[in-house]
Amino acid sequence: MADIEEPVKKEDVQVFRFKFTQEIMNMLQEFAQIHKYDDKETYKESWDNWTKENNEIIKDEETRLTNLGWSGKIKDKMYKSAKYYFRNK
DSSP states (O other), X not given: OOOOOOOOOGGGSOOOOOOOOHHHHHHHXXXXXXXXXXXXXXXXXXXXXXXXXXXXXXXXXXXXXXXXXXXXXXXXHXXXXXXXXXXXX
């Protein structure tokens, strides 16, 4: 008689990669493309302004990711995604 495995519950699975919502990814991609050729200082200044303008959306995304078990700095994760992934895409 074969042992029957119990199904893995969603809350039992450890997540190693936390993805942004499609809305956030679109916003980051748009920002990255607009500022693709900015120098480092201009890019950083534009980023700071963008995060202030989109603070509410960023907080919502941070709450969503935290509820999924992610811990970290949301703005750092977004900045790195925009600068090193979407900017060169």
